[in-house]
Amino acid sequence: MTIDEQGLRRRIEEFLAAHDPATTERLEFLRARYNAGLAWVHFPEGHGGLGLPQAWQPAVDARFEAAGAPDNNKKANGIGLGMAAPTILRFGTEEQKQRFLRPLWTGEEIWCQLFSEPGAGSDLAALGTRAVREAASGDWIVNGQKVWTSGAHLAQFAILVARTDPDLPKHQGITYFLADMTDPGVDVRPLRQITGEAEFNEVFLTDVRVPDIQRLGEVGQGWAVANATLSNERVAIGGSPVRENGMIGVVAKAWRDHPELRTPELHDRLLRLWVEAEVSRLTGQRVRQKLALGQPGAEGAALKVTFARIAQELSGLELELRGEQSLRYSDWAMVRPDHVDFTGRDAGYRYLRAKGNSIEGGTSEILRNIMAERVLGLPSEPRVDKDVPWKDLAK
């Protein structure tokens, strides 16, 4: 029997009454919240949820925040919460869900993503990291190099795709794993980017051992699992819930704060982008309403393409608006931030960081392909590599 919105509210109040945020130990509180199904209410009972609509979650979070409840480290665990968790929920065994979901949600275990490789970016399925099964133990031994891994230096676990059969065509020989980042074979090196920061890492994997119980989905089914992960990422990224959220809010504020910088040309460009940001907010809302009951599909691709374009145009406009001030930058020193903040630091940082929005999590070019083929049903590219064993592909 599912509960209604009022029932949910009552449950929250009861929980808060029983676990005073002011006096309850942080981790104890978080674990109890998970156990009470108030972590992510759209997850099933027993896995931190109550099987309720995902749309109800923001109100739950808002109530807990208002009550002074501890944070589950969500800024540092975006990959875990947004991508690993729904994938484990959908494809994991009961044991995997029991083992991984709670410490993931409470932030006890931070996750990162080992997908992209230097030679396999947009063409992720071309990946060359090998996982070979050790006959004696049944464990998988993983070797290869991954890249664009945010938070790798903080993570305890990784979602990992690796090639388990190079004799099959590229999409068929991939398997999906949950890998231990504390394995001695994992070497994480910071990868500095154009902002000066090293938000991402390169990860070198040398004989990393993954027990077979940490395989997610069947052997050779990794491509389908990875696609589910990526769809989650795109829906998560596109479309703000409230008006003037994100980059538009920052730039609108700059406009309001600086009457002396305004020009008619910038005014019209800002108004255009304000309208586009507002429409993108509504589009995201509509997509979330559509998806409330189903699985994410290609709609997330559209949201992300729009999000990236607007963020880039706005941040570029902001530099033109600020004029002389934009010629100055906060600091080029190489740091390793704990989490990403697209609108953080100064205008120059925002401009440079936004360039990544149309690359990370699927380039806008790849997402347009996905839209064209999956939503519009247009023919796919002539494929020269579809039926060729991976090991025979041109690289």
Add this chain to the structure above:
Amino acid sequence: MTIDEQGLRRRIEEFLAAHDPATTERLEFLRARYNAGLAWVHFPEGHGGLGLPQAWQPAVDARFEAAGAPDNNKKANGIGLGMAAPTILRFGTEEQKQRFLRPLWTGEEIWCQLFSEPGAGSDLAALGTRAVREAASGDWIVNGQKVWTSGAHLAQFAILVARTDPDLPKHQGITYFLADMTDPGVDVRPLRQITGEAEFNEVFLTDVRVPDIQRLGEVGQGWAVANATLSNERVAIGGSPVRENGMIGVVAKAWRDHPELRTPELHDRLLRLWVEAEVSRLTGQRVRQKLALGQPGAEGAALKVTFARIAQELSGLELELRGEQSLRYSDWAMVRPDHVDFTGRDAGYRYLRAKGNSIEGGTSEILRNIMAERVLGLPSEPRVDKDVPWKDLAK
């Protein structure tokens, strides 16, 4: 021995002294001008020219116009002057040049172009109009349907491409002809377009007879000849010689004439397009300087893409500027104009007519392909039809 600019000027004055435009019969004057090499000075001596730089021609025309010299019907004979003539000059036999160039230039014979077909637009080389050689006479018998033929109802001659060998791959079995439009097998039907006018025609060819001496270039070499024709078209179309020529002049005038219609938004858009039109003018000038000695290449493609985009944006802006007035149209009646005037009639006509600019003479999409492959050297599309006999192609 070539002559210098001063020598050219002297020659013009001598010619005008000997042939008073006020008293000389029109056709006599034009033929004499051709014979004197003052028709198109960059053509060789004996063919209406003096082998001089093409860049000198505008000054020649200006001087003749100022002197009240008769017009050679150039508005109605754009295809002849811009496309047929340079192609005949380059690929024609001496006899063909002697036969066709003078009456073409004087406007005694108007030309049209029989290239596109309903099933072969962008993929012109897929054309299916057949030309079969009659064994007895050696003449070619042509059957098929052409489309987008401007001036077909006024023309005496046509440049025509037809398939002479369907067993060869599509580019190899095409031959180029100079066809007589007065042949009884030619049926010209007006093709009404979105402006309401029928500027173009469909042309149905039924057993049209073309003598072999009216074949231009070798049998099977028609594709190369046609490409030369199309390059000439594109250079002719892109880049105005003087500032504020064409659409930008019309819209700038509307702006100047109507202070009451101005808004800041439209102002910036107009200024952007003014800048783009001016830069496109300079780009055209630079391309013409580059080409002054050589043959036209892919540069014309770039000019035409830009020309079309600017014309379309400007004409769209003009309707927004004019507001209520733009909701009214001059006349939808179907007429067959003698010549095309992109900026003629009213703002609504300009807007609609400009839509054709990115389609006729090579779509902007095809021209971008040409740019990417010929100028940048990027790989061509995977071609499924390159080595397949034409007759076996999917249609």
Add this chain to the structure above:
Amino acid sequence: MSDTNLLYTEVEDDLRATVRKLLTDRCDPVVVTALYDGDRSLVDGLWKALAAELGLAGLLVPEDRGGAGASALEAAVVLEELGRTVAPVPFLTSAVIATLVLRDSDGPLLGQLASGEKTAALLVPLSTAPHGALPTVTVADGRLTGTVTSIAGAIEADTLLVFADGAVFSVAAADATVTPVVSLDMTRQLADVRLDGIAGELVVADAEQAVQDALVAGAALLASEQVGLARWCLEETVTYLKERKQFGRAVGGFQAIKHRLADLAIGVESATAAARYAAATLAAGDEDAVVASSVAQAYVSDLAVLAAEEAVQLHAGIGMTWEHPAHLYLKRAKADQIALGTAGAHRARLAGLVDLPTPQ
């Protein structure tokens, strides 16, 4: 905390199916094209079928006034279908704008519009933005004098609503001089109307707000017409390019085309969200309705033009011909862009509404 619903309800889906069936049966592009050559024989019967048989004329009229008591959301669905077929009927002008002007009026006219017995048009140029200046008609002793140009729906109307001296009067179209105009969009042909001191009946006394509200609603719902139009352009183009072969392949399989169509599809989805939100806030009497209306016009009217322009370009040659219906959509889209304020006018309006001040 629950979001405004931006999806279609089952009731709306049913309404759409009904309207689409009628339009598929009775609004063939060939017959619509004939309007450009002066053959308007399609219009009356089609409007009667929609207005009276389907009862769409009374959609926005309360049930106790003889209407269907539906909301802007249902009207928006009807307009999507009308835009999809560029149907030449005065739904927007009579059943939306004129009806909403009369919404709080007494007297029988509202009921007559609802039943389809009468058809009305507000005398404003189609290009009038909701916040723009209204035309000047003078009134003296109940007699109206003035000329208003470029009015949509006037040819089809038997009743004209005249804003004069802060009030709205109704006059019989037969008493006015209605001169049809050769219009860019002959599927919504305009007329100039001259009033030579003719008698008007006062129908709304203090009418300025009602007229402005009606124009705001008209702009908001025009966005749905534009969405329907844009979606037709997208779908028709996709369908054509799956079939059309060049270079031995479907043209729709070339990546540059695919990406453009993907961008257009993103635009159409976005436009749908904007138009739905505008209709939903209107239906709910939400205070955000004015912003939502201008956001919708600022976004959707340019998007619809883009969709029609892309349809012509990607159909290439055939899209430039009179025989192919693409031109009907291009002309409607461009006229709709100017109708009820250009996108630029709505952006300028938003500057004040959302606190993004104009430079001094």
Add this chain to the structure above:
Amino acid sequence: MSDTNLLYTEVEDDLRATVRKLLTDRCDPVVVTALYDGDRSLVDGLWKALAAELGLAGLLVPEDRGGAGASALEAAVVLEELGRTVAPVPFLTSAVIATLVLRDSDGPLLGQLASGEKTAALLVPLSTAPHGALPTVTVADGRLTGTVTSIAGAIEADTLLVFADGAVFSVAAADATVTPVVSLDMTRQLADVRLDGIAGELVVADAEQAVQDALVAGAALLASEQVGLARWCLEETVTYLKERKQFGRAVGGFQAIKHRLADLAIGVESATAAARYAAATLAAGDEDAVVASSVAQAYVSDLAVLAAEEAVQLHAGIGMTWEHPAHLYLKRAKADQIALGTAGAHRARLAGLVDLPTPQ
């Protein structure tokens, strides 16, 4: 009636080859990138080689004043090459702008700049448009007081040119407080300069026109730097995408990418024409030079940003890294867009110059 020549002469081709060789040898991207971490060891030697060894510092100085007596066309070619390598040298600030401020001055400074013996910078924020307000420095008894921020070329300069009270004074950089600024573009690092009542030498008495002309010329020639930058971005991206394979094919063979690169190539060719015309009218003292300068900036500075943005995007992941030089170009392009007036500022300027009046 013959057109302004917009092609490169053989002399210019030779000059380009010489400059390119030196930059290829001595201006490696890895060393340029080190500027962002504060290692400026590249700058002095490179500038000495260009300024004195190749004699580029005196390019725009008449021969009788110790220069090469070349024209803006040659300076433009040098700037194309400097843009192509985002070279961190004060050519634009010293050999173009400061030099042109002094062009009609007496005294030895012009000759010292020409020989490379001295390097100068005009004290204006880099963002100053040619028609924009100049900073206010006060002068009393020949002593200068004031602060000017975000000056390009000041770190490299030993001589500062100060506009005050309608005249230009020179001061020794050592007498001023020059504070380097962490800059968006560290390949043209800015500085703030404070003058605490220090002695200046009057070098140009009635200087307002000379300063404005120098800024017009600076803007015109900056366009050539931007062209060089944009062309590098285009060529580097094309080269990379011919090599980079995804889905078993060179990425540069995918049509959507091809069309974008074709559009970019069209843009770069157009930018070249605009920049060449600006340089040519400047060289000829043509009355169209002011219009040409603003046209060039209005077009080229946005195009260069687009080229750099496309380079980053189409290199994808690798283009976002510190190791790949693309970011050097992105930062230079964005800073150049703001330098000497944004494209928008130049468009607004053109409104008055070409009679497209601003709405009232």
